[in-house]
Every structure is written in C-alpha cells, then in structure tokens.
C-alpha cells in the first residue's frame with residue numbers, strides 16, 4: 001500500500017485505538033459505554049454511577065456509590081493558596097485557559113506523580129474529579145472578583161458543582177438536569193480531546209499532562225467550545241425571526257454554524273442532543289421560557305431543511321445551561337469537568353496497554369535542495 005492511499009485528512013474514519021470504554025454505533029444509534037447505552041444510563045442513573053462504571057468497569061452497588069462519593073468529598077479542597085494563582089492572571093483570561101493552568105498546577109502537588117500503576121492512576125482520577133469542579137467554579141469567581149464558594153459536602157456531587165458556580169443551592173430539579181448534562185458529556189469514544197490525552201499518555205507522560213493537553217483541545221469551537229458559541233448565537237438572534245435571519249446570513253457567508261454537524265454522526269441526530277432537547281423543553285416550561293425552546297427548534301428545522309445537518313449535543317446543552325443561570329464562559333469548562341472521568345479512563349487504559357503514537361506523513365514539500 002502506498003502512503004498516499006492510506007492518508008485520511010483529519011484521520012477521518014481511521015481506527016486509532018482498541019478500547020473497552022466506549023463506542024459510537026451510528027447504525028444502531030447507540031452510544032455504548034462499557035456495554036450499556038449512554039442514553040438509557042442518563043435516563044435511569046446518575047453521574048456518579050457512570051463515574052463508577054467508567055473507572056471500575058461496573059455500575060456501583062449502593063455501598064460502593066456511597067464510598068465513591070465520600071472519597072470525592074474528602075478530596076474537594078484545593079491545596080492551600082491554590083486559588084491565589086488566578087489573581088495573577090489577566091481579568092480577561094477565558095475560564096478554559098484558567099482551567100488548563102489549574103490542572104497543570106495540580107500535577108505539581110501530587111507526590112505520586114510518576115506512578116501510573118492502575119490503582120495510583122485511579123486515585124489521581126478521584127482527585128481530579130473532586131477538584132476540577134472546584135477549580136472551574138472558583139477560578140471563575142477569583143477572575144471576576146466574586147467570592148469563592150466553599151464546597152458544600154451536604155449536597156450531592158453535581159448539585160454541589162452547580163452550587164459552587166451560581167452561589168445558590170439548586171432545586172432538586174435543577175440539580176437533576178445538571179446531573180443529566182454531566183452524564184451525556186461524560187464520555188464519547190475518540191473525540192479530538194481524548195485522542196490528545198491518549199497521544200500524550202503514550203509517551204509515558206503523567207495523567208495531569210495528558211489532561212492539560214485535553215483542555216487545550218476541548219477549548220476549540222469545532223469541539224467543546226461550540227457550546228458557548230451556540231449561546232452567543234441564540235442571544236444574538238433574540239427571536240425566532242432574528243435567529244432564522246442570522247442562520248441564513250451565516251450560511252450565505254459559508255460560515256460553520258455552531259452546534260450542528262458531527263464527524264461521526266454526520267447527517268444524523270446526535271442521540272445526546274435529543275435527550276438535552278427534552279430537558280430544555282421541560283426546563284423552559286418550568287421557567288416560562290418556551291420562546292427559547294421554540295427558537296432552538298426553529299433553528300434545528302432550518303438547518304435540516306437548508307443543509308441536511310442535525311444538532312449535536314452542544315446545541316441543546318447551551319440553552320439548558322442558560323436556564324440554569326450558568327455564566328456562558330463556563331459552558332465549555334463544565335463540558336470538560338464532565339468529561340474528566342472519560343479522559344481519565346482512557347489514560348488508564350492507554351498506560352495499561354501502551355504503544356507510542358507516532359504516525360507518518362504524506363510529504364508534499366521540495367527535495368534535493370542544498371544550503
């Protein structure tokens with residue numbers, strides 16, 4: 001086989017790893033997570049069940065779930081003085097950049113940094129899962145001059161995350177929608193950020209390095225950054241007519257419409273988007289914001305009719321977060337926080353059965369030059 005015949009721009013369709021973690025079965029419209037369907041899990045279980053499933057390869061019994069939650073709570077606190085570093089950053093620093101800095105820093109506090117046997121890496125994963133929501137919420141508060149919010153151990157994990165962001169205790173229903181959003185964001189096979197983390201881990205680099213690289217990847221608006229871009233677009237549209245006009249303009253200018261299309265689902269609906277659309281409808285009814293739901297629905301119809309494109313998860317997660325009073329700049333960090341468990345599982349798997357990633361190129365530069 002020539003190199004040319006194997007070259008796939010963007011590695012489209014290339015199998016890059018063997019994994020027991022997850023798989024997108026587009027034909028069957030199923031997102032398989034360790035044998036279970038992610039959508040069914042998201043309807044019947046909670047985020048911490050999924051965390052246990054991803055890290056320990058089994059759904060937890062009641063006592064195992066309690067143990068996991070207690071372990072997380074014991075690790076909520078950030079090292080002394082940790083948040084002060086965010087005071088040194090320029091005020092305009094995007095929360096994803098603050099998060100990238102924060103995760104990188106956390107590595108320095110880990111006495112067991114270069115031990116990546118399975119047990120030690122899983123302990124690191126617990127520390128990351130416990131501390132990342134704290135970093136996301138409180139680096140934001142520090143950068144914005146608002147008071148950091150101490151984690152509340154009386155609240156369940158995801159309710160506490162939302163509480164640290166907004167500073168107010170969420171209702172049971174608000175916490176449930178947020179928890180469900182974390183579930184659908186938790187793991188998704190081999191997106192750019194997971195590939196990035198596995199590539200870094202494959203050099204025998206530590207988990208903090210792998211996860212730091214993944215933040216940088218996830219920030220881009222072709223990936224996680226799309227959710228905040230969707231919200232800015234909806235706000236710019238204001239009304240159904242305004243939004244439709246905006247979409248037509250963007251299509252005329254050949255701009256990519258954020259929240260639509262997907263490398264794997266291509267011209268099919270992302271099953272996670274459907275679930276978040278249902279959540280949005282319920283939340284919009286409760287909060288008397290059906291106008292927002294209807295605007296999103298109108299945008300979905302327009303894109304299907306004009307381009308044959310369907311929404312991805314980011315399209316419907318964004319307005320859900322908006323109705324939960326979450327600052328728009330935090331949508332992508334929240335996506336990342338939810339994905340931490342998926343990323344950690346991939347790093348554990350990569351370290352356990354490693355081969356260095358080192359692909360080749362199709363060279364199209366000159367040859368035979370002399371200085």
Ligand SMILES: CC(=O)SCCNC(=O)CCNC(=O)[C@H](O)C(C)(C)COP(=O)(O)OP(=O)(O)OC[C@H]1O[C@@H](n2cnc3c(N)ncnc32)[C@H](O)[C@@H]1OP(=O)(O)O
Nearest residue numbers: 221222223224226256257258259260261262263312313314
């Ligand atoms: C949870 C997530 O991270 S999901 C992804 C979130 N990202 C976004 O929502 C950003 C918007 N979407 C996109 O840019 C793309 O659909 C991607 C990056 C997600 C997938 O991209 P790829 O698989 O590389 O598809 P590619 O960009 O080559 O597009 C294929 C065709 O569909 C069109 N297309 C794909 N997505 C869009 C879009 N959102 N808006 C307009 N046109 C689009 C392209 O213009 C292209 O058309 P052409 O063949 O006429 O040139």
Ligand SMILES: O=C([O-])CC(=O)C(=O)O
Nearest residue numbers: 188190191192223263312
């Ligand atoms: O799978 C992808 O390429 C992007 C995505 O939807 C995700 O990471 O959730």
